[in-house]
Amino acid sequence: MDRADVGALVQSAVDGDAAAWKALVEGLSPLVWSVVRAHRLSEADAHEVYQTVWFRFAQHLGRIREPDKAGAWLASTARNECLKVLRTLRRLTPTADPAVLDRVSEDRTPEESLLDSEEAAAHGERVRRLWQEFEKLGDRCRRLLRVLMASPPPSYQEVSAALGIAVGSIGPTRQRCLRRLRARLDTREVL
Secondary structure, eight states, rough: OOOHHHHHHHHHHHHHHHHHHHHHHHHHHHHHHHHHHTOOHHHHHHHHHHHHHHHHHHGGGOOOOOOOGHHHHHHEEEEEEEHHHHHHTTTOOOOOOHHHHHHHOOOOHHHHHHHHHHHHHHHHHHHHHHHHHHHHOOOOHHHHHHHTTTTOOOOHHHHHEEEEEEHHHHHHHHHHHHHHHHHHHHHHOOO
């Protein structure tokens, strides 16, 4: 979606055109998701940020000075919202209080709780390493894979317009990028 189209759609959406609003959301959602995914938030936090970004966009739609730069506005807002969430998460303080640590769920034994927490920690470590290796991929692969991870997934036509890649090249490029990532992970025995 080029800037002129975005500007025209924003103007139409300001005038109450529901189809223009839908086209904006469909066309720019992959961009918002790529920014959100780059911050590695939990799935719940990522969806919350995504919704907040579109809510803020709707609130400020009539006040955006340069409608053709709505994509940049959304990306910046998504980044800021992600950083807010990350700052909030940093404020959570681990505790050594035995009363908190020894609290047992009614339906879980302490051993089951320990096993669950160890599995969660191991999963978190695998995810962290996966993202480390992902960040070492080339820029083109990172951008393509981030856009393709959007939820809901964009069409190949939308990916082509957003990234300037021919529709017929998207699938093969994605396969090459995923093979590179798998090779990096296999070399480091991450997964």
